[in-house]
Amino acid sequence: xxxxxxxxxxxxxxxxxxxxxxxxxxxxxxxxxxxxxxxxxxxxxxxxxxxxxxxxxxxxxxxxxxxxxxxxxxxxxxxxxxxxxxxxxxxxxxxxxxxxxxxxxxxxxxxxxxxxxxxxxxxxxxxxxxxxxxxxxxxxxxxxxxxxxxxxxxxxxxxxxxxxxxxxxxxxxxxxxxxxxxxxxxx
Numbered sequence: 001x002x003x004x005x006x007x008x009x010x011x012x013x014x015x016x017x018x019x020x021x022x023x024x025x026x027x028x029x030x031x032x033x034x035x036x037x038x039x040x041x042x043x044x045x046x047x048x049x050x051x052x053x054x055x056x057x058x059x060x061x062x063x064x065x066x067x068x069x070x071x072x073x074x075x076x077x078x079x080x081x082x083x084x085x086x087x088x089x090x091x092x093x094x095x096x097x098x099x100x101x102x103x104x105x106x107x108x109x110x111x112x113x114x115x116x117x118x119x120x121x122x123x124x125x126x127x128x129x130x131x132x133x134x135x136x137x138x139x140x141x142x143x144x145x146x147x148x149x150x151x152x153x154x155x156x157x158x159x160x161x162x163x164x165x166x167x168x169x170x171x172x173x174x175x176x177x178x179x180x181x182x183x184x185x186x187x
Contacts, residue, residue, distance in 0.1 A: 012121045021114040028107045035100050039089060046083040051075035135187060142184045149177040 012018055052075055089096075156173035159165035 010125070012118050012125070015117075015121055017117050018114065018121065021110065021117050025107060025110045025114060028103055028110060032100060032103045032107070035096055035103065039093065039096055042087040042089075044085040044087070046085065047081065049078065049080045051078045138183075139187045142180075142187055145180050146177075146184055149173075149180040153177045 013022070153170070153173040153176075156165055156170045160167060160170045
């Protein structure tokens with residue numbers, strides 16, 4: 001078949017407008033992913049340690065049960081605690097569901113915009129291809145048109161010199177030749 005034009009070789013998904021629209025869709029998908037994860041239970045662990053003095057002091061004896069008067073003022077008992085919490089976001093379910101539905105509608109709208117962008121770019125590419133192919137066809141016919149215009153001018157000039165044509169015929173042939181040369185240069 002005919003060789004591919006530069007327009008047929010390009011990928012519409014690589015066009016900046018397509019990439020921008022795809023980025024909008026990816027952003028919506030990321031928000032949907034966050035919403036999906038917001039409904040998962042959350043697990044937390046807590047841990048603590050603390051110390052205390054036992055404060056065991058007997059005022060009748062004038063001393064702490066375990067020793068002297070300062071006994072029990074400093075920390076001498078160590079305690080610790082460990083906890084585990086699971087949180088289920090049950091009351092957020094309706095709100096998250098509504099947000100997910102809104103994001104789903106946004107995703108559909110952005111996908112429709114992407115499809116429209118592809119159609120517009122395809123139309124622009126098809127128009128450019130048609131212009132290119134028309135220019136290529138025009139270029140291929142230019143040599144024959146130039147030869148015919150030159151031959152017509154020579155024949156008109158010969159008929160004029162023989163007295164068989166008017167100067168207007170020669171001028172008309174010159175005009176056609178000049179226009180054909182202009183078209184050749186533009187092509």
